[in-house]
Amino acid sequence: MSGHLLQLDGLRKTFGRTVAVDHLDMMIEAGEFVTFLGPSGCGKTTTLRMLGGFETPDEGRILLNGEDVTHLPPERRNVNMVFQDYALFPHLTVRRNIAFGLELRRMAAGDIDARVRELAEFLELGSLLERFPDQLSGGQRQRVALARALAPDPALLLLDEPLAALDAKLRGQVQQELKSIQRRTGKTFFFVTHDQDEAMTMSDRIVVMNAGRVEQDGTPEELYDRPASRFVAGFIGETNLIEGRLKSVEGDRAVFDWDGLTLVARPGHKLHTPGEMVSASLRPEHVEIRTTDTDTDGSPDENRFEGRLVDPVFKGSRTVARVELAPDRQLLVHIDRRSILPVDGTPVRVTFSSRHLSLI
Numbered sequence: 001m002s003g004h005l006l007q008l009d010g011l012r013k014t015f016g017r018t019v020a021v022d023h024l025d026m027m028i029e030a031g032e033f034v035t036f037l038g039p040s041g042c043g044k045t046t047t048l049r050m051l052g053g054f055e056t057p058d059e060g061r062i063l064l065n066g067e068d069v070t071h072l073p074p075e076r077r078n079v080n081m082v083f084q085d086y087a088l089f090p091h092l093t094v095r096r097n098i099a100f101g102l103e104l105r106r107m108a109a110g111d112i113d114a115r116v117r118e119l120a121e122f123l124e125l126g127s128l129l130e131r132f133p134d135q136l137s138g139g140q141r142q143r144v145a146l147a148r149a150l151a152p153d154p155a156l157l158l159l160d161e162p163l164a165a166l167d168a169k170l171r172g173q174v175q176q177e178l179k180s181i182q183r184r185t186g187k188t189f190f191f192v193t194h195d196q197d198e199a200m201t202m203s204d205r206i207v208v209m210n211a212g213r214v215e216q217d218g219t220p221e222e223l224y225d226r227p228a229s230r231f232v233a234g235f236i237g238e239t240n241l242i243e244g245r246l247k248s249v250e251g252d253r254a255v256f257d258w259d260g261l262t263l264v265a266r267p268g269h270k271l272h273t274p275g276e277m278v279s280a281s282l283r284p285e286h287v288e289i290r291t292t293d294t295d296t297d298g299s300p301d302e303n304r305f306e307g308r309l310v311d312p313v314f315k316g317s318r319t320v321a322r323v324e325l326a327p328d329r330q331l332l333v334h335i336d337r338r339s340i341l342p343v344d345g346t347p348v349r350v351t352f353s354s355r356h357l358s359l360i
Contacts, residue, residue, distance in 0.1 A: 320334055
């Protein structure tokens with residue numbers, strides 16, 4: 001257990017007949033920014049509440065720095081939380097909000113003042129210390145809530161969708177600020193969200209939850225480029241899910257039949273055997289589009305087909321369209337504005353490498 005800040009050992013939590021978290025095992029290192037991502041009801045918030053001491057697991061243990069804190073109340077854990085609505089005290093100034101947890105711990109007034117000033121300078125709140133929460137913008141309230149949570153110097157900071165109330169433009173700005181704060185403090189952040197873009201932007205590591213279980217645990221790049229399941233592939237960004245029958249697997253090369261079209265893919269996380277039905281994920285930006293009069297030299301591991309462009313939709317920096325390869329066989333594609341002129345019905349050639357087509 002040495003070296004791990006947090007260990008979750010077989011956590012299980014039910015509410016009546018509903019299994020919210022189903023035997024969750026996990027290690028989290030000090031200084032990681034870990035995001036639990038998933039749809040409503042997947043178990044991510046229940047996990048966070050068990051870590052904070054607001055729910056008690058039916059089974060399993062929570063170890064923090066090697067200490068079993070499973071049954072300890074929130075105030076006896078070296079953990080703090082930033083809530084979705086920030087939960088700032090409206091009748092207290094920013095200064096008093098930040099100092100609140102330190103006053104509960106009966107710290108000396110001079111030490112409290114020094115800590116508040118330190119955090120106010122760090123989070124650029126110095127000019128706001130005498131204001132009340134209703135005099136602050138959404139981003140400012142978020143920073144005050146973060147300062148209050150950081151004030152007691154917790155080992156682990158829990159963040160329950162703290163950006164959900166912000167508008168899209170401000171949310172993007174605060175995402176960058178929050179990640180910068182995490183890096184500068186070196187604190188371990190346990191972040192919960194249903195927003196995939198938010199998770200991809202901020203996290204060192206993403207845990208995708210579904211129906212109380214972990215679907216995949218990895219870096220943003222791993223989840224996007226090599227999804228372990230149909231659920232992850234569909235939940236993280238846009239993708240083409242292609243089903244067919246496996247012909248052969250040799251090393252890092254898998255060949256399968258897609259209703260008469262032969263595709264070369266990269267083997268996935270599980271062991272597949274020839275003859276079985278398989279699914280593969282192909283991100284639309286990995287499909288290269290050319291006009292059919294363009295000559296290209298393909299490699300053995302390239303997939304090359306001809307079709308026609310249908311339903312192009314202009315999206316600013318790109319056009320989203322589909323390429324019809326045959327009846328009932330279409331690929332979603334993203335077309336760069338600098339490539340071809342996307343006109344409905346245009347004959348095109350599509351090319352994509354086997355390394356971008358992953359069995360799942």
